[in-house]
Amino acid sequence: MTMDLTFLGTGSAYPSPHRGASAVVLRTEGECWLFDCGEGTQTQLMKSQLRSSRITNVFISHLHGDHLFGLPGLLCTVSLNLNPSAVQPATCVNIYGPQGLRRFLRVALQLTSTQLLFPYAVHELEPTADQCPPEGFLSPEVTADNGSLHPQELPGRTIALDVSSDCYVLMEDKRFVVKAFRLFHRVPSFGFSVQEHDRPGRLKTELLKELGLTPGPLYGRLKAGESVTLETGKVLNPVEVLEKAIPGRKVCVLGDCSSLLGEGGIRACHRANVLVHEATLSDEHREKAVDHGHSTPGMAAAVALACSAQRLVLYHFSQRYKPTGQHKEGEEDDVLELRRQAEEALQGTGIEVSLAEDFLTIPIALVRPR
Amino acid sequence: MTMDLTFLGTGSAYPSPHRGASAVVLRTEGECWLFDCGEGTQTQLMKSQLRSSRITNVFISHLHGDHLFGLPGLLCTVSLNLNPSAVQPATCVNIYGPQGLRRFLRVALQLTSTQLLFPYAVHELEPTADQCPPEGFLSPEVTADNGSLHPQELPGRTIALDVSSDCYVLMEDKRFVVKAFRLFHRVPSFGFSVQEHDRPGRLKTELLKELGLTPGPLYGRLKAGESVTLETGKVLNPVEVLEKAIPGRKVCVLGDCSSLLGEGGIRACHRANVLVHEATLSDEHREKAVDHGHSTPGMAAAVALACSAQRLVLYHFSQRYKPTGQHKEGEEDDVLELRRQAEEALQGTGIEVSLAEDFLTIPIALVRPR
Ligand SMILES: [Zn+2]
Ligand SMILES: [Zn+2]
Ligand SMILES: [Zn+2]
Ligand SMILES: [Zn+2]
Numbered sequence: 001m002t003m004d005l006t007f008l009g010t011g012s013a014y015p016s017p018h019r020g021a022s023a024v025v026l027r028t029e030g031e032c033w034l035f036d037c038g039e040g041t042q043t044q045l046m047k048s049q050l051r052s053s054r055i056t057n058v059f060i061s062h063l064h065g066d067h068l069f070g071l072p073g074l075l076c077t078v079s080l081n082l083n084p085s086a087v088q089p090a091t092c093v094n095i096y097g098p099q100g101l102r103r104f105l106r107v108a109l110q111l112t113s114t115q116l117l118f119p120y121a122v123h124e125l126e127p128t129a130d131q132c133p134p135e136g137f138l139s140p141e142v143t144a145d146n147g148s149l150h151p152q153e154l155p156g157r158t159i160a161l162d163v164s165s166d167c168y169v170l171m172e173d174k175r176f177v178v179k180a181f182r183l184f185h186r187v188p189s190f191g192f193s194v195q196e197h198d199r200p201g202r203l204k205t206e207l208l209k210e211l212g213l214t215p216g217p218l219y220g221r222l223k224a225g226e227s228v229t230l231e232t233g234k235v236l237n238p239v240e241v242l243e244k245a246i247p248g249r250k251v252c253v254l255g256d257c258s259s260l261l262g263e264g265g266i267r268a269c270h271r272a273n274v275l276v277h278e279a280t281l282s283d284e285h286r287e288k289a290v291d292h293g294h295s296t297p298g299m300a301a302a303v304a305l306a307c308s309a310q311r312l313v314l315y316h317f318s319q320r321y322k323p324t325g326q327h328k329e330g331e332e333d334d335v336l337e338l339r340r341q342a343e344e345a346l347q348g349t350g351i352e353v354s355l356a357e358d359f360l361t362i363p364i365a366l367v368r369p370r
Numbered sequence: 371m372t373m374d375l376t377f378l379g380t381g382s383a384y385p386s387p388h389r390g391a392s393a394v395v396l397r398t399e400g401e402c403w404l405f406d407c408g409e410g411t412q413t414q415l416m417k418s419q420l421r422s423s424r425i426t427n428v429f430i431s432h433l434h435g436d437h438l439f440g441l442p443g444l445l446c447t448v449s450l451n452l453n454p455s456a457v458q459p460a461t462c463v464n465i466y467g468p469q470g471l472r473r474f475l476r477v478a479l480q481l482t483s484t485q486l487l488f489p490y491a492v493h494e495l496e497p498t499a500d501q502c503p504p505e506g507f508l509s510p511e512v513t514a515d516n517g518s519l520h521p522q523e524l525p526g527r528t529i530a531l532d533v534s535s536d537c538y539v540l541m542e543d544k545r546f547v548v549k550a551f552r553l554f555h556r557v558p559s560f561g562f563s564v565q566e567h568d569r570p571g572r573l574k575t576e577l578l579k580e581l582g583l584t585p586g587p588l589y590g591r592l593k594a595g596e597s598v599t600l601e602t603g604k605v606l607n608p609v610e611v612l613e614k615a616i617p618g619r620k621v622c623v624l625g626d627c628s629s630l631l632g633e634g635g636i637r638a639c640h641r642a643n644v645l646v647h648e649a650t651l652s653d654e655h656r657e658k659a660v661d662h663g664h665s666t667p668g669m670a671a672a673v674a675l676a677c678s679a680q681r682l683v684l685y686h687f688s689q690r691y692k693p694t695g696q697h698k699e700g701e702e703d704d705v706l707e708l709r710r711q712a713e714e715a716l717q718g719t720g721i722e723v724s725l726a727e728d729f730l731t732i733p734i735a736l737v738r739p740r
């Protein structure tokens with residue numbers, strides 16, 4: 001199963017002709033999962049190889065415009081481009097994000113008389129009281145959704161922090177478990193971890209043949225982890241005939257933050273194959289970055305190190321940092337300097353550092369254990 | 371005083387890499403007046419020669435996403451790029467549009483914790499009951515703004531139709547009078563007319579000198595239209611010493627529509643220098659266009675003719691029509707065909723037809739009468 005991550009917007013604060021506003025797509029088995037949806041995301045999607053009709057899950061890290069303002073328009077356009085006479089019923093688009101997201105979307109769709117050809121549901125995460133400065137919390141009147149659903153809206157869940165694991169469990173299916181965890185920013189902000197389940201190793205077919213077993217239902221039961229009693233009376237334990245399990249991949253995308261909050265994030269991101277972390281400003285501007293609830297490459301590197309990530313990808317750059325090809329010799333604010341700073345902080349750790357650019361795709365390969 | 375019109379988005383339904391969503395800027399004396407603000411308008415502005423900080427008035431024709439979804443982000447970005455320590459106080463941005471606009475903007479700004487460095491006011495136009503099909507009206511609960519202003523919001527007016535003139539008077543100052551008028555679309559939609567006041571003709575200085583008058587305060591009084599009594603006792607009437615008045619320019623921008631409603635639009639657009647009218651689909655698709663509340667080139671031409679416009683500019687093209695340079699030989703849906711259809715309908719009338727494209731600028735010259 002292929003899996004890759006495509007950056008549709010890597011700029012902070014607002015979209016520009018050089019960098020779109022925040023939006024990242026995780027593609028797996030033909031589904032697209034969208035992380036944040038700044039203004040212009042639908043146009044960036046059209047310019048990419050991805051298909052917006054494949055979006056099944058949307059994760060909004062926090063309610064700042066540069067992560068959110070593209071969402072109503074994206075849903076409209078996905079709907080406009082669907083075939084209204086399609087036979088199969090449209091699947092529900094699940095949207096996860098902080099409290100207030102449900103009302104934002106509902107008001108935007110209602111006031112523009114938008115009808116969608118598919119249902120959607122907004123699942124809201126309850127922030128904790130220490131997740132941002134007091135002035136960053138929205139009052140209950142502002143976030144209240146008053147209960148009257150949009151015609152295509154299905155009731156969403158309200159998800160509270162699971163205190164024991166210090167995270168929010170968003171969904172779990174046969175393939176993945178998806179969690180959110182708390183970040184510290186100017187408003188409640190979240191990171192997301194997508195953990196693929198481990199899968200059983202291949203059957204040692206040579207060995208099975210030696211034991212006199214031919215391919216058939218027995219193979220399936222062993223592969224599924226069941227013990228099997230042979231005709232000889234011998235009990236065959238699956239670990240004896242299976243190669244090592246193939247570890248599931250883990251991709252973590254963090255919203256704006258000056259730090260993680262609690263242990264949940266470190267745990268949820270532990271040994272991530274790819275950790276996507278913001279680096280709005282360079283290390284020299286660390287004080288200003290923290291003041292605004294943002295990070296520098298050195299700060300992002302420290303997070304990658306704390307959770308033993310394999311690869312750190314930086315994004316959400318101040319618009320002053322032009323993409324590499326567009327940066328002129330001698331100009332200040334070279335985005336490559338941001339990579340150098342993270343690399344320096346991670347020297348000797350084996351953690352790889354990449355800079356995201358709009359339309360960069362990072363494949364995430366399965367690694368079979370030797 | 372120079373005046374020009376720049377198209378930032380000429381596509382219908384949604385923005386695409388070929389055509390932005392609806393947005394047109396009228397520039398005059400360093401001010402920018404924005405007509406509609408689809409998603410991505412701020413990025414289109416950055417690509418243009420215009421400066422978003424100069425936006426003083428915004429006119430939203432109707433509450434469809436492709437005319438509206440760029441507005442919250444645009445205001446955020448204008449504010450972010452202002453100098454917070456600027457000495458002069460920021461001027462209020464006046465925003466005009468249909469009922470419901472105030473709540474849309476307020477909810478979007480509130481939920482994203484947006485603070486602006488300038489005040490804004492939303493002035494809402496009350497639609498009439500015949501302005502769209504019954505299902506196109508928003509319920510009062512959806513449009514109600516509940517009265518609690520955003521911290522940077524100044525109270526806006528609610529403007530009812532002036533029945534005698536069949537139009538809405540939005541503003542009038544020394545230079546302009548701006549009116550809105552009713553259109554028929556799927557939801558309440560409006561057109562806007564910007565009428566520059568006529569200005570007095572030049573003084574006939576040769577004649578004044580012959581009369582023994584030298585430049586001074588007297589000249590100013592004559593130019594301002596005052597009669598003046600000379601030392602000889604003769605009363606000098608300004609018309610005797612002024613060239614013909616220079617007629618003010620008129621620019622009209624219409625929102626989505628399948629027709630005008632009432633006589634107000636024809637009157638407000640009478641002898642417009644430039645009439646900007648949608649042409650979503652070609653004449654062959656007239657029935658479909660009307661079904662969706664839209665127009666074809668032939669329908670737009672009929673409006674231009676009815677109001678004796680000097681120039682008709684078509685915009686809001688279905689995204690199937692690629693810009694001229696990007697259209698491939700032999701491909702159907704040639705946008706030039708839309709111009710041909712309008713030209714054919716206007717043959718012999720002297721009305722000029724233009725196709726808008728993103729970033730096209732049309733200068734609107736003062737015409738001195740001979
Ligand atoms: Zn941000
Ligand atoms: Zn933020
Ligand atoms: Zn439209
Ligand atoms: Zn419309």
